[in-house]
Amino acid sequence: MKFTLLATLLLALCPLACADEPGNRIMLDVPWSPVATRNGEGAFVTLKTGRVVLYYNQFSGGSSDFDRNAIMEVHSDDEGVTWSKPRVAITPPEGSLSLMSLCPLRLADGRIALAYALKKSFLDCRAYVRFSADEGVTWSEPVLITAGPGYHTINNDRMIQTRTGRLILPVGFLRSRSLVNDWPSLDQRATMLWFLSDDGGATWREAQSEWKSPVPSQSGLQEPGVVELADGSLYSHARSDVGHQFEFRSTDGGETWSPPVPSPLQSPLSPALVKRVPGSATLLAVYNDHSGRFPRPVPDPAKPHRGRTPLVAALSTDGAKTWPVSKLLEGDLKTEFHYPAMHFVGDAVLVAYSFNATGGPHMGSLRVRRLALDGLRR
Numbered sequence: 174m175k176f177t178l179l180a181t182l183l184l185a186l187c188p189l190a191c192a193d194e195p196g197n198r199i200m201l202d203v204p205w206s207p208v209a210t211r212n213g214e215g216a217f218v219t220l221k222t223g224r225v226v227l228y229y230n231q232f233s234g235g236s237s238d239f240d241r242n243a244i245m246e247v248h249s250d251d252e253g254v255t256w257s258k259p260r261v262a263i264t265p266p267e268g269s270l271s272l273m274s275l276c277p278l279r280l281a282d283g284r285i286a287l288a289y290a291l292k293k294s295f296l297d298c299r300a301y302v303r304f305s306a307d308e309g310v311t312w313s314e315p316v317l318i319t320a321g322p323g324y325h326t327i328n329n330d331r332m333i334q335t336r337t338g339r340l341i342l343p344v345g346f347l348r349s350r351s352l353v354n355d356w357p358s359l360d361q362r363a364t365m366l367w368f369l370s371d372d373g374g375a376t377w378r379e380a381q382s383e384w385k386s387p388v389p390s391q392s393g394l395q396e397p398g399v400v401e402l403a404d405g406s407l408y409s410h411a412r413s414d415v416g417h418q419f420e421f422r423s424t425d426g427g428e429t430w431s432p433p434v435p436s437p438l439q440s441p442l443s444p445a446l447v448k449r450v451p452g453s454a455t456l457l458a459v460y461n462d463h464s465g466r467f468p469r470p471v472p473d474p475a476k477p478h479r480g481r482t483p484l485v486a487a488l489s490t491d492g493a494k495t496w497p498v499s500k501l502l503e504g505d506l507k508t509e510f511h512y513p514a515m516h517f518v519g520d521a522v523l524v525a526y527s528f529n530a531t532g533g534p535h536m537g538s539l540r541v542r543r544l545a546l547d548g549l550r551r
Contacts, residue, residue: 196545197500200523201247201256203229204530205537211236212245212539213527216330217516218277218285220308225249225518227525228262228287229539230273236534239270239292246309252518253543263312269293276332276342285309286374288318288332288342290325295354298324300342302332302374318342318368318377323349324359325366328396328444330514335401340370341427342377343397343409362386362393365411367427382430384421390414394433396444403454408493414442414478416463420493437496438487439464441478446513447493450522450546456489457549458496459513459524466499470506481509484526486549500549502542503528511536521545 203212215229225248232242244263247256265272269291276288288302299322301315319325324347332342345363352358367380386393394411402408407423409430418440419433438445438460445460462485463469463478470480484503487496502524503510513526522544527536 196548201541203539214329214512216514242271253523274327345395363395365394443481458487481511484510
């Protein structure tokens, strides 16, 4: 049985920005409930049958990163127009707090990889990857990516495979100030790292570069992403609390990275996602735009870079140097939109993201939009 939740429900939630238009339609909402208290941070993969699968987190009993959760799955057989009902795909192992930040990826050898962060404590959060050779029916034993101890954060939909076959996963590392197992013991000023694999994900190593924020910051360089540009070089980015994303570049396959510099993407302390449109040099970014091009909440002097709205899709044709074309996806100033994922299907792109529906927690609900690529370019 399939269902599609369209504008009637959504207009009641956010009347300013959720009206459908041709080429920009809301195809699915997975709302929060007292049982499913947080849905989101998902990512897509296409099966060999053409079915598109969206894996996402569903927390129960709370909405914290440290509450118990399950990995849910919905799928579409018509390129994201209609969707199945949710089902449980993976449950975290016993003894862990949560399994989240999902990064499914179709590999060049035909397998599906699924990277994720497994939180065992405030002192132990590390990235793992599992593999499926039967289209997600069964999964291998997990392979540890970030072998060293500590708190490693990744973001959903951020692992890539380059044209050489190298796997790259960008990671933010939070240093432990003590052995006390609580959140205040972690230094929030994250360090930027990249992990590489040249054997299909069997073994991993750190890139030679690591970078800290070049300016005073309470967040450091968090929740990073990476994309391969048309010329084979790499572009990476990380959120910060200083009013913009920071960016990095690599010309040696991710072995070394340039120092962080301010990105043109002006944003609050929220993640961006950048991908290359297949078959082109055009980059597509989905992020919270605080440049002033679209209305944004009145800044709070105590938290000048919070407020995760509006949500915008932007295009670059010069390797992320400029982003002259932008399209508003969500503009309700009373709602926050975060943790985007995107997936290209035919002449469209699916964008999934979390949002705080009326009465729900901060990241309680999940939404999927379907955007025509031609519409984004206009």
